[in-house]
Amino acid sequence: MTLLPSVDSxxxxxxxxxxxxxxxxxxxxxxxxxxARTWTSADGSKTFEGELRDLSETAKTVxxxxxxxxxxxxKISLLSEEDRNFLKKEGHKILLAASxxxxxxxxxxxxxxxxxxxxxxxxxxxxxxxxxxxKLTKTPxxxxxxxxxxx
Amino acid sequence: xxxxSLDQDKKAAEAWAAKEGFPWPTxxxxxxxxxxxxxxxxxxxxxxxxxxxxxxxxxxGKGEVFAKAAALTKEET
Numbered sequence: 001m002t003l004l005p006s007v008d009s010x011x012x013x014x015x016x017x018x019x020x021x022x023x024x025x026x027x028x029x030x031x032x033x034x035x036a037r038t039w040t041s042a043d044g045s046k047t048f049e050g051e052l053r054d055l056s057e058t059a060k061t062v063x064x065x066x067x068x069x070x071x072x073x074x075k076i077s078l079l080s081e082e083d084r085n086f087l088k089k090e091g092h093k094i095l096l097a098a099s100x101x102x103x104x105x106x107x108x109x110x111x112x113x114x115x116x117x118x119x120x121x122x123x124x125x126x127x128x129x130x131x132x133x134x135k136l137t138k139t140p141x142x143x144x145x146x147x148x149x150x151x
Numbered sequence: 152x153x154x155x156s157l158d159q160d161k162k163a164a165e166a167w168a169a170k171e172g173f174p175w176p177t178x179x180x181x182x183x184x185x186x187x188x189x190x191x192x193x194x195x196x197x198x199x200x201x202x203x204x205x206x207x208x209x210x211x212g213k214g215e216v217f218a219k220a221a222a223l224t225k226e227e228t
Binding site: 110111112113114115116117119121122123124125126128129130131134136139140141142143144145146147148149150151 | 152153154155156157158160161163164165166167168169172173175176177178179182185186187188191192193196197198199200201202203204205206209216217220223
């Protein structure tokens with residue numbers, strides 16, 4: 001018995017910023033400019049231009065839309081201290097603000113579903129073999145909720 | 152998509168999610184009430200619901216949910 005929706009069956013919807021689908025890390029890919037900046041490598045030897053597209057505290061990765069239009073995901077530890085501080089202080093705020101062009105605390109307060117899901121410890125996500133805490137980076141207008149169980 | 156797990160056994164839920172490689176965020180059984188899903192509990196699984204941000208059920212059932220989501224996507228573009 002197949003319990004899971006296929007990726008093909010929902011992929012056109014994936015890019016819609018109004019609907020939260022799959023991992024939040026994928027959901028920002030189709031959006032406009034977020035936080036373009038010059039990023040610097042940890043040792044300071046390299047710099048590159050790119051827009052922040054996703055941030056995973058659990059996986060400790062950042063996704064950046066490069067100048068050529070390619071999305072690159074890499075470990076936060078590869079970035080300079082300044083970039084790491086930027087992500088720590090501003091990362092989630094920027095992603096949340098970009099979620100709908102209305103992103104601020106008020107956007108979440110008006111979002112009954114999102115407000116509940118934003119509570120500490122409510123959401124988790126599988127990382128390897130275990131669930132780890134997860135935070136949404138979007139406040140969508142619609143949510144597909146998939147109720148299921150392993151049995 | 153948000154996965155609402157109805158597994159009472161967290162280990163079983165974890166093993167299943169790991170095996171299938173679930174890419175979506177999950178609300179575990181013991182967090183469904185806190186997560187605001189108590190009023191949406193289905194009679195059987197699997198069950199899909201499309202909820203608006205204010206908590207209204209816009210569509211229910213896999214076919215209806217994804218058709219409505221596709222329609223909403225079309226309206227956006």
